[in-house]
Amino acid sequence: MGDWGAKVTIDGKGVTSTEPRDYAFNSLYALVKIFQEGSGTVTVANNSFATVTIDHNLGFIPIAIAFCENVPSSGNFYVGAYASIFTDSTLLSGLTSMDSYVTTTQLVLVFYNNSGASRNLRYNYRIFADDGS
């Protein structure tokens, strides 16, 4: 195979570099690509679950990252992974959480609120066009 492709270095580095970290783009190295992104707010009653489904219809299971502001207006967003044990209400006493998972067609966000009052939870997500399974 010939020596071909495209390369763009970061400031101060030369395109003859063999160090991958010197490049903003190099067609030798695959990049993680954002396929879809979005955000929203969901109201979750106290001691209740709420589910938000986001269609991606990629036809394969992608990587996805979702964030939730567990405490409204706190400005702190947490990554939600799937941890079914955390649906145990004893462990969740006084807490709000979000779990997430992906299928070949959807990103599913599952919220749980056990804070003592209804909460409006902000979330955002990124779905990448790369295989997650």
Next chain:
Amino acid sequence: MDWGMKISKEGFDVKTCTDDQLVFTSKLQTLKTKTTGTINASGVQTVAHGLAYKPIFLVTNKIATGKYSLACDMYNRAGIDSTNLSLGYSWATNLMRYYIFYQEVF
């Protein structure tokens, strides 16, 4: 010196748009993939990454048939050092996919 390369998203002027309205800019680093693969074994496994530093990584795990999530709960975990990515399910076999990037954690 003001030089480099930028590509904007559709509908945005590359000369005036913000960084998050760009598809690419040589001003910012990107996550370049060193390797990706899967494991399907019991207990914590190690994958040698061949880099002399601690690279950024992503790991997903199967939570049910046809359902995957990021591996960052109390059972499905992953960690990195200057030699290996360690990942696995503590007590049983689980299917996991990993991505190791050239960029370093710190």
